[in-house]
Amino acid sequence: MDGQENKIKWNERIKIKDLKDKTGQIHSLTGWVFFTRKSGNIRFIGLRDGSGKIQGVLVKEEVDQATYDLFTRLKQETCIQMSGIVQESKRNRFGVEILVKEIEIISISENFPITPKEHGTDFLLSNRHLWLRSSRQLALFNIRNKVIQGMRDFFAQHDFVQMDSPILTQNVGEDPKGLFNLSYFDLGEAYLAQTGQLYLEASIFAHGNVFCFGPTFRAEKSKTRRHLTEFWMLEAEMAFMDNVDNMDVQEDLIRFVITKVLDECSWHLKELERDVEALKGCMEPFIRLSYDEAVVILQNKGAKINWGDDLGATDETLLTGDSLVPVFVYDYPKKAKAFYMKENPLNPKTVKCADLLAPEGYGEIIGGSQREDSEEKLVSRILEVGLPIEPYQWYVDLRRYGSVKHSGFGIGLERLVGWICGIHHIRETIPFPRMMERVYP
RNA sequence: UCCCCGAUAACUCAGUUGGUAGAGUAGGCGGCUGUUAACCGCCCUGUCGCAAGUUCGAGUCUUGCUCGGGGAGCCA
Numbered sequence: 001m002d003g004q005e006n007k008i009k010w011n012e013r014i015k016i017k018d019l020k021d022k023t024g025q026i027h028s029l030t031g032w033v034f035f036t037r038k039s040g041n042i043r044f045i046g047l048r049d050g051s052g053k054i055q056g057v058l059v060k061e062e063v064d065q066a067t068y069d070l071f072t073r074l075k076q077e078t079c080i081q082m083s084g085i086v087q088e089s090k091r092n093r094f095g096v097e098i099l100v101k102e103i104e105i106i107s108i109s110e111n112f113p114i115t116p117k118e119h120g121t122d123f124l125l126s127n128r129h130l131w132l133r134s135s136r137q138l139a140l141f142n143i144r145n146k147v148i149q150g151m152r153d154f155f156a157q158h159d160f161v162q163m164d165s166p167i168l169t170q171n172v173g174e175d176p177k178g179l180f181n182l183s184y185f186d187l188g189e190a191y192l193a194q195t196g197q198l199y200l201e202a203s204i205f206a207h208g209n210v211f212c213f214g215p216t217f218r219a220e221k222s223k224t225r226r227h228l229t230e231f232w233m234l235e236a237e238m239a240f241m242d243n244v245d246n247m248d249v250q251e252d253l254i255r256f257v258i259t260k261v262l263d264e265c266s267w268h269l270k271e272l273e274r275d276v277e278a279l280k281g282c283m284e285p286f287i288r289l290s291y292d293e294a295v296v297i298l299q300n301k302g303a304k305i306n307w308g309d310d311l312g313a314t315d316e317t318l319l320t321g322d323s324l325v326p327v328f329v330y331d332y333p334k335k336a337k338a339f340y341m342k343e344n345p346l347n348p349k350t351v352k353c354a355d356l357l358a359p360e361g362y363g364e365i366i367g368g369s370q371r372e373d374s375e376e377k378l379v380s381r382i383l384e385v386g387l388p389i390e391p392y393q394w395y396v397d398l399r400r401y402g403s404v405k406h407s408g409f410g411i412g413l414e415r416l417v418g419w420i421c422g423i424h425h426i427r428e429t430i431p432f433p434r435m436m437e438r439v440y441p
Numbered sequence: 442u443c444c445c446c447g448a449u450a451a452c453u454c455a456g457u458u459g460g461u462a463g464a465g466u467a468g469g470c471g472g473c474u475g476u477u478a479a480c481c482g483c484c485c486u487g488u489c490g491c492a493a494g495u496u497c498g499a500g501u502c503u504u505g506c507u508c509g510g511g512g513a514g515c516c517a
Binding site for chain 1 (some may be wrong): 442448451452453454465466467468472473474475476477478479480508509510511512513514515516517
């Protein structure tokens with residue numbers, strides 16, 4: 001015997017969220033104290049366990065003196081087991097409460113730095129390991145989790161196969177300055193991948209439609225609310241699809257994910273004080289503007305943009321305007337985009353690509369394109385932009401064995417979550433953000 | 442990389458024409474039989490980012506440095 005005969009099986013332990021229909025029953029809960037309060041001979045203990053929050057009521061006549069006195073040791077974040085009778089309560093925000101009979105302190109906590117009062121960004125980020133426990137962060141990461149689940153569900157329903165790409169690579173990508181490099185044994189320099197796209201393209205010839213999801217690294221010295229040096233990107237690649245199919249898939253995916261979040265995370269959205277009406281804008285058909293049209297619209301609004309320039313952050317905000325409907329901008333100038341994008345047969349100065357701009361000033365959340373499927377054109381583009389051909393030989397090779405029209409896109413998860421949650425700076429949407437000025441904790 | 446702003450108690454901040462620092466919160470003690478960021482009373486809290494300079498005297502003025510924030514470019 002192991003002395004644990006009475007142990008409750010891991011998946012049968014009661015959670016705070018399960019207590020609503022258990023009034024009158026005696027239950028034992030484990031969790032962390034998030035507030036205490038006393039008033040005369042009645043004392044309150046706020047307990048959270050990740051599934052929810054509840055209040056325990058400690059009444060002097062209901063418990064022995066030792067238990068009653070234990071209250072003074074319950075500081076914020078003390079880990080306890082609290083047992084008692086579940087009872088209905090209309091006097092607090094939890095609906096039910098526990099009339100406490102027993103308390104066991106599992107582990108003490110003293111002077112927890114993050115209080116329910118105000119804190120600055122620097123302080124919170126330096127205490128990120130503790131900040132994650134707060135209500136807003138809890139809501140945020142539950143939604144992030146739901147977004148990831150939603151994307152996976154969508155791809156599963158449409159028979160996409162997950163084919164993850166390597167993080168260590170020798171492909172330079174678009175901008176050598178944006179790469180983190182490291183020495184790779186005797187084989188010289190390797191880099192942390194900026195994208196899995198090229199590898200994903202190889203997989204479409206095996207599976208047709210594929211996706212990958214993993215961290216991506218950019219060493220760009222960007223200091224904005226929309227940049228991280230390490231972020232999570234979901235990328236998809238589809239055989240036989242042109243750039244219009246590509247936009248259709250993206251639109252369906254985003255709508256699917258938003259619907260799921262609205263249906264299943266309303267409580268978390270409320271905690272974040274997110275205006276859900278704003279999210280319902282994506283139930284409308286997305287607006288699709290060609291780059292040419294976008295430039296005209298921007299010029300009419302007084303923006304200093306010339307044909308050929310990439311869109312800036314303010315341009316993106318101007319384009320989405322007051323509308324709550326996401327906007328695709330397609331067929332950008334070739335010189336503003338990456339070498340692998342397919343040249344537009346109708347206008348060779350442009351490529352068949354599309355960026356999806358989220359409304360409310362959140363800006364670009366997806367970048368996608370139809371890929372160059374001609375070996376000849378791809379090689380000339382690689383040379384044209386001045387990249388070495390050797391590391392891309394395998395990629396070019398794909399165009400020699402049954403090349404096919406294909407398209408794909410990449411979603412920046414933190415940007416998507418930032419928009420859905422109405423979070424200003426995306427550093428809050430990843431558990432441990434990595435930025436130019438911060439790698440701790 | 443460029444432009445702008447900041448650094449004072451554990452946290453958020455105030456600090457007058459230069460005269461050895463103050464509030465709220467947190468923490469400690471006490472009060473109140475139902476608290477919701479409770480309330481009331483008392484107590485505690487300092488390398489004023491670092492270094493130099495001006496001055497009888499610097500949190501305050503000057504210079505340099507460090508760290509952080511906001512924005513731009515670039516991108517997802």
